[in-house]
Amino acid sequence: EAGVAQSPRYKIIEKRQSVAFWCNPISGHATLYWYQQILGQGPKLLIQFQNNGVVDDSQLPKDRFSAERLKGVDSTLKIQPAKLEDSAVYLCASSLDRTGAEQFFGPGTRLTVL
Amino acid sequence: EDKVVQSPLSLVVHEGDTVTLNCSYEVTNFRSLLWYKQEKKAPTFLFMLTSSGIEKKSGRLSSILDKKELFSILNITATQTGDSAVYLCAVGVKVGAQKLVFGQGTRLTINP
Numbered sequence: 001e002a003g004v005a006q007s008p009r010y011k012i013i014e015k016r017q018s019v020a021f022w023c024n025p026i027s028g029h030a031t032l033y034w035y036q037q038i039l040g041q042g043p044k045l046l047i048q049f050q051n052n053g054v055v056d057d058s059q060l061p062k063d064r065f066s067a068e069r070l071k072g073v074d075s076t077l078k079i080q081p082a083k084l085e086d087s088a089v090y091l092c093a094s095s096l097d098r099t100g101a102e103q104f105f106g107p108g109t110r111l112t113v114l
Numbered sequence: 115e116d117k118v119v120q121s122p123l124s125l126v127v128h129e130g131d132t133v134t135l136n137c138s139y140e141v142t143n144f145r146s147l148l149w150y151k152q153e154k155k156a157p158t159f160l161f162m163l164t165s166s167g168i169e170k171k172s173g174r175l176s177s178i179l180d181k182k183e184l185f186s187i188l189n190i191t192a193t194q195t196g197d198s199a200v201y202l203c204a205v206g207v208k209v210g211a212q213k214l215v216f217g218q219g220t221r222l223t224i225n226p
Contacts, residue, residue: 004156033213042118042202042216043157055211089155102148102162103214108155 002026004106006092012112018080021109024073025094031055033103034067034077035091043091049075079111087113116141118205120217128225131193135220137203138185146206147179147186148214153199160188160201193224 005024013019025032031050035043046065048056052072060067064083069075079086089110093103121136137147146164150157161170163179163186170177174193179186190197200221204214 040218042120042204042218043214044216045213048211048213050211056209056213091156102159104159105150105156110155 004092004094004104006090006106006109008109009107010110010112012114013082014114015084016081018078019082019111020076020078021090021092021111023075023077023092023106025075025092026104029094029096029104030072031095031097032069032075033093033095034075035093037089037091037108039088046077082111082113084113087111116205116207116215118203118215118217120201120203120220122220123218124221124223126223126225127193129193129195131224132189132191133193133222135188135190135201135203135222136185137187137217139203139205139215139217140184141205141207141215143208144181144205145208145212148204148206149177149186149188150202150204151199152202152219157202190222195224195226198222198224 007022033048034046036046037043046060047067049069052069067077089108091108092106095103118139146162148162149160161177166181174191177188200219202219203217
């Protein structure tokens with residue numbers, strides 16, 4: 001069974017630039033999550049999708065971050081414009097159902113904002 | 115605000131030692147407690163606990179949950195260098211949808 005795929009693996013940008021990350025969850029997984037993990041901290045949930053609908057985006061900085069999952073499969077997370085404090089690893093995870101009991105994580109994208 | 119606290123933040127031991135990692139939580143609408151191992155980037159699932167006092171085991175790893183005192187421990191016996199990783203504790207909470215709240219992690223280093 002293929003795992004959660006993410007791209008790119010690494011991205012370096014300057015502040016005020018835009019960046020987008022892509023995630024393809026495990027086939028058949030209805031729920032998709034985007035997390036931000038700052039160095040030395042645990043992952044923090046940014047947004048959770050159930051199929052193509054948002055169920056929780058309470059911690060997403062909506063002035064600069066946006067995410068979509070148009071067909072209920074893969075998803076993109078965008079930052080526009082980026083700030084220095086956005087430097088982090090962005091993890092995508094998926095689970096079979098919305099209980100989120102067992103989430104499978106992708107390899108993450110390491111973003112460095114200079 | 116939901117909070118998950120892990121201790122210690124960092125631990126260095128010798129191969130063969132036994133270690134105990136701690137996770138305490140203060141959350142509303144508790145549903146489950148999960149342990150993950152993070153070596154490079156992607157956390158990998160270890161255990162999910164929902165009931166107090168029932169130990170879950172997988173090889174040299176075991177974990178137990180105390181819902182009265184609001185904590186869990188992860189034990190690793192006969193540690194090996196391959197156990198070196200960050201161990202993350204996450205609590206499943208249900209506020210509308212269910213989500214995971216992570217602790218900051220314990221960085222475990224096993225020296226040969």
